[in-house]
Amino acid sequence: MLAPPEEGGYALGAPMRGLAASRVLASRIPAFQPGDTVYGYSGWEDYSVVDGKGYWDTTKVPPGVPPNLAAGTLGITGIVAYFGVTEIAKPRPGETIVVSAAMGGVGLVASQVAKILGLHVIGIAGGKEKCDWLREEAHLDGAIDHRNEDVADRLDALCPEGIDIFFDNVGGPVLDLALERLRPHGRIVLCGITAHYDHTTGLPGPKNYSQLIMVNGRMEGLLGRDYFDRFPEAIEALRAWIDAGKLKSKEDVVVGLENAPSALARLYSGANVGKQLLKIEDPKLTLT
Ligand SMILES: NC(=O)c1ccc[n+]([C@@H]2O[C@H](COP(=O)([O-])OP(=O)(O)OC[C@H]3O[C@@H](n4cnc5c(N)ncnc54)[C@H](OP(=O)(O)O)[C@@H]3O)[C@@H](O)[C@H]2O)c1
Numbered sequence: 365m366l367a368p369p370e371e372g373g374y375a376l377g378a379p380m381r382g383l384a385a386s387r388v389l390a391s392r393i394p395a396f397q398p399g400d401t402v403y404g405y406s407g408w409e410d411y412s413v414v415d416g417k418g419y420w421d422t423t424k425v426p427p428g429v430p431p432n433l434a435a436g437t438l439g440i441t442g443i444v445a446y447f448g449v450t451e452i453a454k455p456r457p458g459e460t461i462v463v464s465a466a467m468g469g470v471g472l473v474a475s476q477v478a479k480i481l482g483l484h485v486i487g488i489a490g491g492k493e494k495c496d497w498l499r500e501e502a503h504l505d506g507a508i509d510h511r512n513e514d515v516a517d518r519l520d521a522l523c524p525e526g527i528d529i530f531f532d533n534v535g536g537p538v539l540d541l542a543l544e545r546l547r548p549h550g551r552i553v554l555c556g557i558t559a560h561y562d563h564t565t566g567l568p569g570p571k572n573y574s575q576l577i578m579v580n581g582r583m584e585g586l587l588g589r590d591y592f593d594r595f596p597e598a599i600e601a602l603r604a605w606i607d608a609g610k611l612k613s614k615e616d617v618v619v620g621l622e623n624a625p626s627a628l629a630r631l632y633s634g635a636n637v638g639k640q641l642l643k644i645e646d647p648k649l650t651l652t
Contacts, residue, residue, distance in 0.1 A: 365413050365414070365415065366379065366381065366405070366406065366407050366412050366413060366414050369381065379407035379408050379409050379412075380407065380408040380624070381405050381406070381407055381408070382405070382406070382407075382408060383403065383404065383405060383420060383435065383439060383440060384403070384404070384405075384406045384412075384435060384644075385401055385402070385403050385425060385431035385432075385434040385435040385439070386401070386402055386403075386404075386406055386412070386647070387399070387400070387401055387402075387647030388400045388401075388402055389411070393415075393416055395416075395424065396416070396422070396424065400424055400425075401424070401425040401429075401431060401434065401647065402416075402422050402423065402424055402425060403422065403423050403424075403425050403434045403435065403439055404416060404418070404420060404421060404422025404423060405418050405419065405420060405422070408621065408624045409621070410621065410644060410645065419589060420440060420588075420589055420592065421592065423595060425438075426599065426603075429603075431647065432613075432615050432617070432641060433606075433613060435639075435641055436469060436613060436615055436639040436641060437469075437473055437602060437606070437611070437613045437639070438599050438602055438603065440588045440589075441469040441470050441473060441639055442473045442598060442599075442602050443588050443591055443595060443598045444470055444555055444586055444588040444591075445470045445471075445472075445473035445474035445477060446473065446477055446598040446601065446602060447586070447588075447591045447594070447598065448470075448474060448531060448553045448555055448586045449461075449474050449477045449478050449481070449531065449553075450477070450481070452551070452553045452584050452586050453478075453529045453531065453551050453553050454551065455478060455481055455483050455528075455529060456528075457481065457482030457483065458482065458483070458484065459483050459484065459528035459529060460483065460484045460485075460486065460523050460525065460526070460527055460528050460529070460547075461475075461478045461483045461484070461485050461486070461527075461528065461529040461530070461531060462486045462487075462488065462519065462523065462527050462529070462530050462531070462542060463475045463478070463485065463486070463487050463488065463530075463531040463533070464488045464510075464530075464531070464532050464533050464534040464538050464539075465488070465489065465533035465534050465556075465558060466487025466488055466489050466494075466498055466504070466507070467487065467489035467490075467494035467495075467497060467498055467614075467637060467638065468489075468533060468558075468631075468636065468638070468639070468640075469636075469638065469639030469640065470533055470555060470556070471487065471489075471531070471533050472498075472502065472612075472613075472614060472638060472639070473602070473611070474531045474555075475487050475498065475502060475504055475531075476502050476605075476610070476611050476612065477602075477605075477611070478529075478531075479502070479503060479504060479505075480605060480610050480611065483529070484505050485504045485505050485506075486504065486505060486506045486507070486508065486519075486522045486523060487502075487504045487506070487507045487508070488507070488508045488510050488515065488534075488538060489507060489508075489509065489510070490509065490510055490511040490634040491509060491511055491512070491634070492509060492512070493637060494507075494509075494637060495507035495508070495509045497614065497637070501612055501614075502612060505522070506518075506522040508522065510538065511634070515537075515538060515541055516541050519541055519542075519545055520545075523545060525547065526545045526546065526547035526550070527542055527545045527546055527547060527550060528547050528549075528550050528551070529550065529551050529552075529553065530542035530543075530546070530550070530551075530552045530553070531553045531555060532552060532553065532554055532555060532556070533555050533556040533558060534556065534557065534558045534559045535554075535556070535557035535558070535559045535560050535567075536557075536559030536560065537559075538559075539552075539570050540570050540571050540572045543570055543572035543573060543575045543576070543581075544572050544575060546575055546576070546579050546581045547579060548579045548580060548581075549579065549580050549581065549582075550579055550581045550582075551581065551582050551583075551584070552581065552582070552583040552584070553584060553586055554583060554584065554585045554586060555586045558631065558632070561632070562632060613638070613639070614637065614638030614639065615638050615639045615641050616630070616635075616636040616637050616638045616639065616640050616641065617641045617642075617643050618630070618640070618641070618642050618643070619642075619643045620642075620643075620644075621642075621644045621645075623642065624642050627640060627641075627642045628640075
């Protein structure tokens with residue numbers, strides 16, 4: 365049975381865990397039948413034995429949803445983006461939102477949901493290819509290449525009146541730049557701190573947080589699992605937008621279990637263009 369990580373890390377020799385879309389081969393849990401596709405925690409391994417309980421309980425993937433979408437836009441990635449924008453940011457049409465790591469899994473859904481809801485959307489991403497995709501395929505109002513452009517200058521040019529909402533996947537210097545430009549009653553959605561995950565010592569705090577006082581601003585953390593019970597509501601909305609052609613998915617699929625560590629590393633080098641997925645194998649229908 366796949367064990368949860370012990371406090372302070374994984375036990376030596378235990379498989380890494382991750383959220384996956386998997387095919388059920390055998391089940392003692394009545395809710396799951398052989399042949400079902402499920403979404404939940406499993407190991408970085410070809411076959412996993414799970415009890416379906418944990419940080420994110422295993423759920424059945426609705427019929428017609430392919431595994432790539434189940435593990436991406438219609439998985440926790442899409443949920444945090446959906447509720448982060450609709451419930452934490454509480455957007456009003458016409459407001460300006462800036463999204464960091466906008467060409468990543470969460471960022472791409474958050475940016476497009478904001479666009480669908482009538483916001484002025486600026487994405488921050490690394491490199492020309494990502495920024496072109498954001499403008500041309502996701503139809504954002506602007507994109508900033510944080511690896512090759514001066515982000516402060518570009519924010520001033522693209523958000524001349526300031527920022528109403530900052531959806532932050534990254535943390536680091538960009539958070540300070542957004543704080544500096546926050547408009548009255550501005551909101552900052554704290555989704556992730558990718559710029560800091562490799563820190564082994566204390567996290568640096570944002571320098572400009574006093575700006576929250578000056579603009580009656582709000583900074584709020586977002587935890588996807590809080591919305592577990594409302595998973596179906598988000599899936600229904602996101603699926604409808606996908607079907608209507610309003611929400612595009614972009615996945616970056618690395619193939620082969622042996623490439624799992626390098627696939628994970630792509631998130632930190634920024635090599636992934638879209639949701640980083642690892643395909644272990646096509647689903648089997650029976651036990652071999
Ligand atoms: N709160 C929750 O419940 C929840 C749930 C799921 C995910 N998350 C968080 O959401 C964030 C996005 O997750 P994701 O899976 O969609 O990853 P992702 O955004 O697809 O991948 C990470 C991206 O971050 C950017 N990046 C990496 N290092 C950076 C640095 N030092 N400075 C600035 N940007 C950097 C890179 O994009 P560029 O090349 O474009 O810079 C990279 O592609 C993560 O922080 C994740 O932990 C939170």
